[in-house]
Amino acid sequence: MPKINQSYKLKSLLLLLIISFSCKEAPDTTAVHPFDQLSEEEKRNPENALLGIKVNESLEASLFASEPMITNPTNIDIDHKGRVWVCEAYNYRPDITGNETKGEGDRILILEDSNGDGKADKSTVFYQDPELNAPLGIWVMGNQAIVSQSPYVWLLTDTDGDDKADKKEVIFQGIGGEQHDHGMHAFVFGPDGKFYFNFGNSGGTIQDKNGQTLKDATGMPIDAGNYKEGLVFRCNTDFSGIEVLGQNFRNNYEVAVDSYGTMWQSDNDDDGNKGVRINYVMEYGNFGYKDEMTGAGWRANRTNKEKEIPLQHWHLNDPGVVPNLLQTGAGSPTGMVVYEGNALPEAFHNQMIHTDAGPNVVRAYPVEKDGAGYKASIINLMEGDKDQWFRPSDVCVAPDGSLMVSDWYDPGVGGHQVGDLNRGRIYRISAPEIPYEIPEMDIRSLNGAVEALLNPNLSMRYQAWKNLKAMGHDARPALEKIFYEHANPRFKARAFWLLAKMDKKYIQEAIRHPNPDIRISGLRAARQENLDLIPYLETLVHDSDAQVRREVAIALRGMNSQKAPELWATLAMQHDGEDRWYLEALGIGASGQWDRFYTAWVEKSGADISSKKNQDIVWRSRTVKAIPHLASLASEPSQPIENRLRYFRAFDFNPDKEGKSAALVKMLEQQLRQESQEESQQINKLVLTHLDPEYLDRSPAVRSVLTNTLNESAGTESYLELVQKFGVRSENPRLLQMALEESDNNLGKSAATLLLRQGGLESVKEVLYSGEDDKIHSMFSVLRGIGSGESLDLLEEMTFDTSLPLSVRKEATAAIGGSYGGEDRILVLLETGKLPDNLIPSAVTGVSRAWRKSVRAEAATYLDASAGEENPLPPMKELLAMEGSVEKGLEVFKNNCAVCHQVGDMGMDFGPKLSEIGSKLSKEAQFISILHPDAGISFGYEGYLIQMNDGSSLGGIVASQTETDIDLKLPGGSTVPIKTSEIKSMQQMENSMMPAGLEKTMSTQELVDLVSYLMSLKKQS
Structure with missing residues (x-):
C-alpha cells in the first residue's frame, strides 16, 4: 500500500509539472473567468466585488465597506483619524429618473474600522436633511466639513463632539442649477494654507451667503459675463479673498494640489467625442472649451481647425489656449488626488491618482517635466474589466499612505442617470499584505504636528498647518530643520509655506534655492504675500529652468512697473519656438498690457519675424502693433497655405477691429500677385472669412473679390457661410438651386433656410406651384425641418389649397410636422377638425418620428384603432x-x-x-x-x-x-x-x-x- 501511494504521488507530481510547464508555454485561452461563472444576481453581491476588477499586480485591493452600510457614494474624504467620510446620493435626480427618494434626505456618513481588521464596522450619520440631495463634494477638517451641493456650499459643524453636525451655515450659493453634475465640486486644502475648489460649466456664477455676486482680486464680478464655463478657485480658509485661477473647462470635477502649489485636474468632453483630458492648471489660463472671443462651441467652423475631434474639442490650435497634459479618450472623469506618500510602490510616488467612472478605471498619470510644461503616461491601479458596474467616483489618501476608492456601483454613470439605488462600495488599495493602521501622534504637540505635516493625508496636514501656524516662533526651528536639511523636496516645500507666513526672509531663500520647484514655490509665496516682485523677477528672469521662467511670466500679469515690459521681453527672447506651455505663460503675463510688452519685445528682437520662435510671439499677441507682422506672415508666399492658416486665425483675437480689417483689405487690393491662382483663391476666401462685413460697402476690392469667391465656392459650406456673413441677396437664385440639388443633405436645408431669411419666399412658392414633381418633392424635403413661421404658413397654405393635386397636399401636410413648431401646428389642425379626412393619415405620419411621445400619441388617436396590442417586453x-x-x-x-x-x-x-x-x-x-x-x-x-x-x-x-x-x-x-x-x-x-x-x-x-x-x-x- 505505501508503495502504491508513493507511486501515485510521483505520477501526480509529474503530471502537475507537465501541466505547469505546458501552461507557461501555451496558456489556456478557453478558461472561463470566475466572475463570468456567476449569475447576474451573484455578480452584484459584495462578497464577489473584487472578482470582476483587475488590480495592478504590484498592489492589493480589499473591500473596506459596502451596502447596506453605504449606497451611491459620490465623494469621500478621510480625516486625520483614518475614518472615511462619505457623501451619499440616493436622492439623485428623481425629476429625471423617476426613482423613489428618501424624504429625510441624503446622508453624510463617517465609516470607521474600530477593530483593526481593515473593514468598516462602525457607521455614524454625521448629517442628514431633506435639503441634502446628491452632494458632490466633501472636505473634512476636524469637527467640520465643507459640503458642496449646487447651488450651495455648506459648512457643517459638530459643536459638541458627538460626530453629528448640529450647525449648518451657507458659505457660497447661486452656483448653477440644483443637483447638477456640472456644478460645484469638492474643496481641498493647499500647502499654502488656502482652499482650492472648482465648478463645471453649469456653475455660471458664485455668490456669498447673502446672495451677493463675489468679485475676483481685480474687483470683477465672477459670473458668466466675465468668465467662461468651468472655473478653478482659491480662497482663504475663512472663505475671503476668492480668486479665479483658470477658466473655460467643461466639467472639471476635482482639483488636486501638490506641495509646490501646482494644480492638476481632469475635464470631461461632450459625451462620445473621445476628448476627456488631464490638465496642469496654469494659473489664469484659458483652457479652450468654448471660443475665447465669441463663446462659440467647438463644432463651429473656424480657420486652422484641428484635424481630429478630440483636439477640436478644446480649440488647441487657437492662440491663448493652454495645451492639455494628456487626453484619455472617452470617459466620465471624477475624483483626483496627488499621492505624496511612500506606502505604495515607487511608480505611484508624487503622481496624480484619478478615478474615471466611465471606463471603470482608477489610474495614475506619471508626470515628467517637458519644457515649461509636462508630459504624462498612464498606469492602471484598478479596472472593472469584467464588472462594468464598477464606477469609481473618488479617491483619497489615508494617514497610513494607502488609498480609499469610492464606487458608485451602477450600470450607468453621468447624464443624470442611475440604475441602482441600493449599492455602493469603498475599496482600500495598498501594497500587498499591509494592514490598515493609523499612525498615532499628538497633533497638538510640536513634534506631533511636524510629523503630521509630513503625512500624505490632507486632513492630517490641515490639522498640522493650523497648529504649527498658531505656535508661531516656537515652531520655526523644527520647520527650518525640514526646509534646510530634509532630503524630500516636497517636505521642504510644506515647511517653507509655513515659514513664509512667519517671516518674508524665507521667501528670498526659496528664490535662491538650487531646486527649481522650491524656487517656484518661493515666487508663488511672494505673489500671495503681495511683496514687491521686481527684485525676485530680476533674479529669476534668466533662470536655467523653463518652468521657473514660466512662473516669472505669470507673475508679470497685471504688473504696472516700468520694468515689467523689459522683463517680459527678456523672457520672450528665451522662447524656443517649440514650447507651447512657455508661449501661453508669456500670453498670460502680457494680458491687458500687450502694447507695452510687445513694443519692448520689438525693440529687443529687432522685429525679426523670420524665426519660428518670433513668429509664435506675433501669433500669440493681442495688440494693434502686431498687425503688420501678422499680415506679413499671413501673406508670405514662400510658405504653403496650411502654414499660414494660424495667422489668419490670429486676426480673430486681435482687439483692434479697424487695424486688422484694414490689413486684410490691403491683402485683397494687392491681389497677392505672387500667388498661384489656386492659392490666391484660398487667400481671398480666408481674408473674407476674417473681415468685418461692413467693409463690403467701403471697399470695391472687397466687393469684387467676394463676387469671384462666391462664384468659385458655389455649392459648398464655405459658400453658404460667406453669403450669410455678408447678406448677399443677389445670391438667392443660386441658393434656390442649391436647395433643390442638395435636398437630401444638410447643405440643401441650410441653403433653403438662408434663402427664406434673405426674402426668398416667393421663389420657393414658384417651385412648389410649378407642377414639376421632382422639384416639388425636393423643396418639401428641405422645408420639412426648417420650422420658421413663413415656411409653416406656406406649407399650411398648400395643405388647404384644393387647386393642387392631392398628392402634393399630402406631402405638404406631412412636411408641416417635421419641426418642433410644426408638430404643435399639426396637433392644432387635428384638434380643431380643420383637416379633411384624406389628409389626416399624412399629418399623423408627419409627426410619427417626433421626439415628444405625447405628440406621437395624441396624433395617433385621430387614426383608426390599431389592429392589435403590442407585445410587452420581457422583464430586464x-x-x-x-x-x-x-x-x-x-x-x-x-x-x-x-x-x-x-x-x-x-x-x-x-x-x-x-x-x-x-x-x-x-x-x-x-x-x-x-x-x-x-x-x-x-x-x-x-x-x-x-x-x-x-x-x-x-x-x-x-x-x-x-x-x-x-x-x-x-x-x-x-x-x-x-x-x-x-x-x-x-x-x-x-x-x-x-x-x-x-x-x-x-x-x-x-x-x-x-x-x-x-x-x-x-x-x-
Missing part, C-alpha cells in the same frame, strides 16, 4: 439573459439609430457619439437608455425650445451659441443658424430628444441584437 432579467447578434444589431442600428447617432463615420452627428459606448455603459444601462431615454440625458445634448419673434418655434440641440448667433442642431444632423435678435424666448426641454418608445419599432430580439452591437463598441487599446 430575461432581456439580460438573451443572446444577441452583433451583426444583426448593426443593421438595427443603421435602421433606427443612425439618423441621430454616429459610430465612427457612420450615422448622423446629432446625439452623443456612440463609438465607445460599450466601454462606458453596462448591458443593463444600454437597455435603460433605450427604454427610458429621459433617465440619461447627456450634458450638452439637452433639447431647447426656441420661440421666434415671428411666432414660430424651433426645437433642437444648441451646437454653438454666441451673443449674436445660435447654431441649432436638428434631428438628422442638419444645423439651423439663428440670430439671437430673432429669438423671443429660449427654454430647456425637460425630456430627452431621443424618442421614447423606440423599442416598439423593433422586435424583442432586434432590441437585444442592438444592445449586443452597442456593447461591442469599446475603446481600442
Whole structure:
C-alpha cells in the first residue's frame, strides 16, 4: 500500500509539472473567468466585488465597506483619524429618473474600522436633511466639513463632539442649477494654507451667503459675463479673498494640489467625442472649451481647425489656449488626488491618482517635466474589466499612505442617470499584505504636528498647518530643520509655506534655492504675500529652468512697473519656438498690457519675424502693433497655405477691429500677385472669412473679390457661410438651386433656410406651384425641418389649397410636422377638425418620428384603432439573459439609430457619439437608455425650445451659441443658424430628444441584437 501511494504521488507530481510547464508555454485561452461563472444576481453581491476588477499586480485591493452600510457614494474624504467620510446620493435626480427618494434626505456618513481588521464596522450619520440631495463634494477638517451641493456650499459643524453636525451655515450659493453634475465640486486644502475648489460649466456664477455676486482680486464680478464655463478657485480658509485661477473647462470635477502649489485636474468632453483630458492648471489660463472671443462651441467652423475631434474639442490650435497634459479618450472623469506618500510602490510616488467612472478605471498619470510644461503616461491601479458596474467616483489618501476608492456601483454613470439605488462600495488599495493602521501622534504637540505635516493625508496636514501656524516662533526651528536639511523636496516645500507666513526672509531663500520647484514655490509665496516682485523677477528672469521662467511670466500679469515690459521681453527672447506651455505663460503675463510688452519685445528682437520662435510671439499677441507682422506672415508666399492658416486665425483675437480689417483689405487690393491662382483663391476666401462685413460697402476690392469667391465656392459650406456673413441677396437664385440639388443633405436645408431669411419666399412658392414633381418633392424635403413661421404658413397654405393635386397636399401636410413648431401646428389642425379626412393619415405620419411621445400619441388617436396590442417586453432579467447578434444589431442600428447617432463615420452627428459606448455603459444601462431615454440625458445634448419673434418655434440641440448667433442642431444632423435678435424666448426641454418608445419599432430580439452591437463598441487599446 505505501508503495502504491508513493507511486501515485510521483505520477501526480509529474503530471502537475507537465501541466505547469505546458501552461507557461501555451496558456489556456478557453478558461472561463470566475466572475463570468456567476449569475447576474451573484455578480452584484459584495462578497464577489473584487472578482470582476483587475488590480495592478504590484498592489492589493480589499473591500473596506459596502451596502447596506453605504449606497451611491459620490465623494469621500478621510480625516486625520483614518475614518472615511462619505457623501451619499440616493436622492439623485428623481425629476429625471423617476426613482423613489428618501424624504429625510441624503446622508453624510463617517465609516470607521474600530477593530483593526481593515473593514468598516462602525457607521455614524454625521448629517442628514431633506435639503441634502446628491452632494458632490466633501472636505473634512476636524469637527467640520465643507459640503458642496449646487447651488450651495455648506459648512457643517459638530459643536459638541458627538460626530453629528448640529450647525449648518451657507458659505457660497447661486452656483448653477440644483443637483447638477456640472456644478460645484469638492474643496481641498493647499500647502499654502488656502482652499482650492472648482465648478463645471453649469456653475455660471458664485455668490456669498447673502446672495451677493463675489468679485475676483481685480474687483470683477465672477459670473458668466466675465468668465467662461468651468472655473478653478482659491480662497482663504475663512472663505475671503476668492480668486479665479483658470477658466473655460467643461466639467472639471476635482482639483488636486501638490506641495509646490501646482494644480492638476481632469475635464470631461461632450459625451462620445473621445476628448476627456488631464490638465496642469496654469494659473489664469484659458483652457479652450468654448471660443475665447465669441463663446462659440467647438463644432463651429473656424480657420486652422484641428484635424481630429478630440483636439477640436478644446480649440488647441487657437492662440491663448493652454495645451492639455494628456487626453484619455472617452470617459466620465471624477475624483483626483496627488499621492505624496511612500506606502505604495515607487511608480505611484508624487503622481496624480484619478478615478474615471466611465471606463471603470482608477489610474495614475506619471508626470515628467517637458519644457515649461509636462508630459504624462498612464498606469492602471484598478479596472472593472469584467464588472462594468464598477464606477469609481473618488479617491483619497489615508494617514497610513494607502488609498480609499469610492464606487458608485451602477450600470450607468453621468447624464443624470442611475440604475441602482441600493449599492455602493469603498475599496482600500495598498501594497500587498499591509494592514490598515493609523499612525498615532499628538497633533497638538510640536513634534506631533511636524510629523503630521509630513503625512500624505490632507486632513492630517490641515490639522498640522493650523497648529504649527498658531505656535508661531516656537515652531520655526523644527520647520527650518525640514526646509534646510530634509532630503524630500516636497517636505521642504510644506515647511517653507509655513515659514513664509512667519517671516518674508524665507521667501528670498526659496528664490535662491538650487531646486527649481522650491524656487517656484518661493515666487508663488511672494505673489500671495503681495511683496514687491521686481527684485525676485530680476533674479529669476534668466533662470536655467523653463518652468521657473514660466512662473516669472505669470507673475508679470497685471504688473504696472516700468520694468515689467523689459522683463517680459527678456523672457520672450528665451522662447524656443517649440514650447507651447512657455508661449501661453508669456500670453498670460502680457494680458491687458500687450502694447507695452510687445513694443519692448520689438525693440529687443529687432522685429525679426523670420524665426519660428518670433513668429509664435506675433501669433500669440493681442495688440494693434502686431498687425503688420501678422499680415506679413499671413501673406508670405514662400510658405504653403496650411502654414499660414494660424495667422489668419490670429486676426480673430486681435482687439483692434479697424487695424486688422484694414490689413486684410490691403491683402485683397494687392491681389497677392505672387500667388498661384489656386492659392490666391484660398487667400481671398480666408481674408473674407476674417473681415468685418461692413467693409463690403467701403471697399470695391472687397466687393469684387467676394463676387469671384462666391462664384468659385458655389455649392459648398464655405459658400453658404460667406453669403450669410455678408447678406448677399443677389445670391438667392443660386441658393434656390442649391436647395433643390442638395435636398437630401444638410447643405440643401441650410441653403433653403438662408434663402427664406434673405426674402426668398416667393421663389420657393414658384417651385412648389410649378407642377414639376421632382422639384416639388425636393423643396418639401428641405422645408420639412426648417420650422420658421413663413415656411409653416406656406406649407399650411398648400395643405388647404384644393387647386393642387392631392398628392402634393399630402406631402405638404406631412412636411408641416417635421419641426418642433410644426408638430404643435399639426396637433392644432387635428384638434380643431380643420383637416379633411384624406389628409389626416399624412399629418399623423408627419409627426410619427417626433421626439415628444405625447405628440406621437395624441396624433395617433385621430387614426383608426390599431389592429392589435403590442407585445410587452420581457422583464430586464430575461432581456439580460438573451443572446444577441452583433451583426444583426448593426443593421438595427443603421435602421433606427443612425439618423441621430454616429459610430465612427457612420450615422448622423446629432446625439452623443456612440463609438465607445460599450466601454462606458453596462448591458443593463444600454437597455435603460433605450427604454427610458429621459433617465440619461447627456450634458450638452439637452433639447431647447426656441420661440421666434415671428411666432414660430424651433426645437433642437444648441451646437454653438454666441451673443449674436445660435447654431441649432436638428434631428438628422442638419444645423439651423439663428440670430439671437430673432429669438423671443429660449427654454430647456425637460425630456430627452431621443424618442421614447423606440423599442416598439423593433422586435424583442432586434432590441437585444442592438444592445449586443452597442456593447461591442469599446475603446481600442
